[in-house]
Amino acid sequence: MDWLYLAVMTLVGVVFVLGGFFLSRLLAPDHPENVKNSAYECGEVPYGSAWVRFNVGYYIFALLFLVFEVEVLFLFPWAVVLREIGPLALVEGVIFLLILVFGLVFAWRKGYLVWH
Amino acid sequence: MNNFIYKTDSMVEWLTNWLQQHLHNPLLVEIVKMLVGAGVLAGFVSVLAMVLIYIERKVAAHMQQRLGPMRVGPHGIFQTVADSIKLLTKECITPQDVDRFVFNLAPLVCFVAAFVSLSFIPFAPRIQAVNFNVGILFILGISSLGVFGILAAGWASNNKWSLLGAMRAGAQIISYELSAVLALLAILIFAGTLDFKEIVESQRNGWWIWRAHGIGIVAFLIYTIASTAECNRTPFDIVEGESELTAGFHTEYSAIKFAMFFLAEFINVFLVCAISATVFFGGWMPFHIGDMTALNGIFDLVPPFVWFFGKVFALVFVVMWFRWTFPRLRVDQLMRFEWKYLMPLALINLGVGAVLAAYGGFFFNKF
Numbered sequence: 001m002d003w004l005y006l007a008v009m010t011l012v013g014v015v016f017v018l019g020g021f022f023l024s025r026l027l028a029p030d031h032p033e034n035v036k037n038s039a040y041e042c043g044e045v046p047y048g049s050a051w052v053r054f055n056v057g058y059y060i061f062a063l064l065f066l067v068f069e070v071e072v073l074f075l076f077p078w079a080v081v082l083r084e085i086g087p088l089a090l091v092e093g094v095i096f097l098l099i100l101v102f103g104l105v106f107a108w109r110k111g112y113l114v115w116h
Numbered sequence: 117m118n119n120f121i122y123k124t125d126s127m128v129e130w131l132t133n134w135l136q137q138h139l140h141n142p143l144l145v146e147i148v149k150m151l152v153g154a155g156v157l158a159g160f161v162s163v164l165a166m167v168l169i170y171i172e173r174k175v176a177a178h179m180q181q182r183l184g185p186m187r188v189g190p191h192g193i194f195q196t197v198a199d200s201i202k203l204l205t206k207e208c209i210t211p212q213d214v215d216r217f218v219f220n221l222a223p224l225v226c227f228v229a230a231f232v233s234l235s236f237i238p239f240a241p242r243i244q245a246v247n248f249n250v251g252i253l254f255i256l257g258i259s260s261l262g263v264f265g266i267l268a269a270g271w272a273s274n275n276k277w278s279l280l281g282a283m284r285a286g287a288q289i290i291s292y293e294l295s296a297v298l299a300l301l302a303i304l305i306f307a308g309t310l311d312f313k314e315i316v317e318s319q320r321n322g323w324w325i326w327r328a329h330g331i332g333i334v335a336f337l338i339y340t341i342a343s344t345a346e347c348n349r350t351p352f353d354i355v356e357g358e359s360e361l362t363a364g365f366h367t368e369y370s371a372i373k374f375a376m377f378f379l380a381e382f383i384n385v386f387l388v389c390a391i392s393a394t395v396f397f398g399g400w401m402p403f404h405i406g407d408m409t410a411l412n413g414i415f416d417l418v419p420p421f422v423w424f425f426g427k428v429f430a431l432v433f434v435v436m437w438f439r440w441t442f443p444r445l446r447v448d449q450l451m452r453f454e455w456k457y458l459m460p461l462a463l464i465n466l467g468v469g470a471v472l473a474a475y476g477g478f479f480f481n482k483f
Contacts, residue, residue, distance in 0.1 A: 005150050005246045009235045012154035013228035017376055020204070021220075024372035027205045037212045039275045040367055050274045058287045061451065065290040068459075072297050075466075076253055079304045083473050090474040097467055104460065113455040115448035 057116050064107055071100050124420065125242040153245040157235060161383055166196040168382045171429075172436055179440040206371040211274065214368065218272035223369065223376035226265030230383040233259040237390045238312050240400050240421040251312040252304065252395070256297060259387060262380065263289045266365050269377070273368040281364025284447065285348055285355040291454045292345035292352070296388075298462035299338040302331050302469040303395050312394060319398035322405060331469040336396045338462050343388035344435055345454070347381065351442035354450060389431035393424065400424040 039046040074096070082089045107113055131152075135145045170185070170193065177184025185192030210216065235245035236255045248254050263286055270282020304310065306328050307318045318324075325332040345352035348364075356364030366377045393399060400420035404412045445453065 001146065002246055002248055004146070005153070006232070006235070008147075008150040009154050009157070009232050009245055010228060012151075012158055013231040014224065016158050016231070017224045017227050020372050020376065021208075024204055024206075024208055028371060029207050031207065032209070034212075036209060039211050039213070039273075040362065041276065042362065050276045050279055051271075052276065052279070054279065054283050058283050061287050061291060064455075065294065068294050069290075069297075072294065072301070075301055076250075076304070076310065079301050080308055080310060082305050082470060083308045087474050090470055093470055094467065097463065097470075101460075101463060104455075104463075108456070113451070115451045 055116070060112055064112065067103060068100065071096075071103075124240040128242045153235075157231070157245055161231060161234065161379065164386060165379045165382045166200060168386065168432065169196045169199070169378075171432070175433065175436045176440060179437075200375070203371055203375040208371040208373060209368075211368050213274045215272040215274070218268050219368075220373070222265045222269035222272060223373045223380070224265070225268065226262050226380040227376045227383075229258055229261040229265065230380040230387060233387050234383060234390075236312060237387070238316055238394065238399055239424055240419075243421070244313065247313060248311070250310045252300065252310045252315070252391075255387075255391065256293075256300075259384065260289075260293060262384065265380070269369070270365040273365070275368050277361045277363070277367045278365050281355050281361045281367070284361075285365055288348070288352060288355060288450060289346050291451065292342040292458075294342075295338055295454060295458045295462045296342035296346060298459065298466050299335040299342065300391075300395055302335040302462075302466045303328060305466075305469050305473045306331075307395075312399070315395060316399040316401055319401050320404060323396065323398040323401070323403075325396040328469065329472055331465060331472060332396060334461070334465045335469070336392065338458060338465065339392055339396070340431075340434070341458060342454075343392065344438060345450075347384045347388060347435075349385065349435060350439040351445050352450060353444060354447055385432060385435060386428065389428045389435065390424075392431055393427035397427045398423075399427075 039050060041047070075093070078089065078093050078096070082093065132145065132149065135148055136142075139145050139148065173195070174184045174192075185195035188194040188198050210219065233255050236248070236251045238244040238247075266285045266289070267282050270278040270280075270285070273279070303324050304315075306324055307315045309315060309318065319327075321327075323332075325336050328335075348355040355361075356366075361367070366374055369377060400423050402412070402415040402418060402420070402423050404415065
């Protein structure tokens with residue numbers, strides 16, 4: 001039943017946005033022209049396509065994020081039961097955390113954490 | 117009726133009973149309840165955004181010894197209403213050569229991600245649209261979907277500023293996400309649950325920020341910094357640094373589509389402050405100290421939703437305060453700060469918290 005609530009919330013959110021768009025289409029003027037519709041480059045005539053190559057550094061950080069986020073995700077069930085299980089869970093959790101820290105130290109030593 | 121202010125749970129009971137008397141189909145009752153909840157929340161976010169924008173402008177103004185908006189209504193309180201009408205009636209320009217479908221989809225994704233996340237927040241006892249037993253995991257997941265909207269906006273706009281702004285935003289949001297999650301985890305160890313309702317209940321004898329032996333304070337500071345960065349707010353606003361990127365990922369957006377991004381941003385500010393208030397400051401739970409019944413009784417006189425909104429708006433004020441206090445970080449400083457300082461600190465904090473929790477070391481041990 002809670003999933004249905006979530007679905008209704010999503011639906012209402014979508015309707016809210018589309019309703020806004022619709023209302024704007026009803027109320028707002030619409031006079032497209034060439035200069036108005038060109039991409040904004042601070043008054044200059046746009047030069048070339050905007051789909052340019054960008055810094056590879058973003059890709060490295062995305063990869064690093066993926067590794068850590070997945071590992072953090074595994075920590076959630078551990079965090080919930082830690083107090084019930086006690087020291088044994090602590091040892092296991094710390095081993096897992098050390099692997100996480102090892103990954104961080106590895107990336108650090110290799111210089112991946114420096115923005116180029 | 118007066119009692120309803122304190123007992124929002126009985127208000128929900130009353131509504132359910134009333135609906136059951138008039139609609140005999142139980143499924144219909146549920147559906148009406150859902151629509152009421154969703155409708156109230158939709159109205160709430162519209163008003164919330166207006167109020168937050170007004171507060172933002174007034175806080176900014178007074179920190180710079182200006183008056184801020186003063187013309188529309190007494191002390192300019194209708195300024196944002198006028199602005200919303202203006203945004204609604206402005207021409208919505210779709211530049212040529214954009215990827216039209218993705219261009220229109222992006223504000224929708226941003227807004228819906230923020231809006232749905234808000235439905236997990238417990239505003240008062242039983243005033244919570246969606247209650248999952250893994251609520252906090254869900255809210256982190258859904259609110260992170262917003263970054264897709266930002267990347268889509270930047271990519272679809274066919275504008276160099278937009279693309280650069282979106283890439284910066286993506287890198288920044290995902291990086292600071294890690295610290296935020298690790299900081300929350302440190303408290304979840306103590307609370308022992310992912311359910312928002314139970315997290316609030318677990319703070320009946322004191323809020324986690326100080327019950328957790330210093331871990332709480334460190335985690336709160338880390339979360340505040342990381343969540344400010346996740347909302348792309350100053351000092352972490354290189355995403356839309358005006359002097360270099362005009363407006364970042366929403367450069368090409370105008371009128372209602374821009375308004376949706378703006379709305380999503382302010383909902384996100386409210387959202388991270390609400391999560392922070394719920395996890396660290398006990399949500400709607402009044403200020404309680406262990407066994408001091410007399411003192412606790414006095415604080416109980418204040419209705420729960422006043423506690424909740426008081427805490428959230430105090431935190432929102434701090435985030436706005438940041439904006440006029442700290443200069444903007446450079447992109448390499450931003451990355452270094454997260455990966456070399458904030459995240460190791462969050463990991464250490466989590467480790468120490470785990471040791472303390474496993475041996476049952478925290479204040480006011482009784483539940």
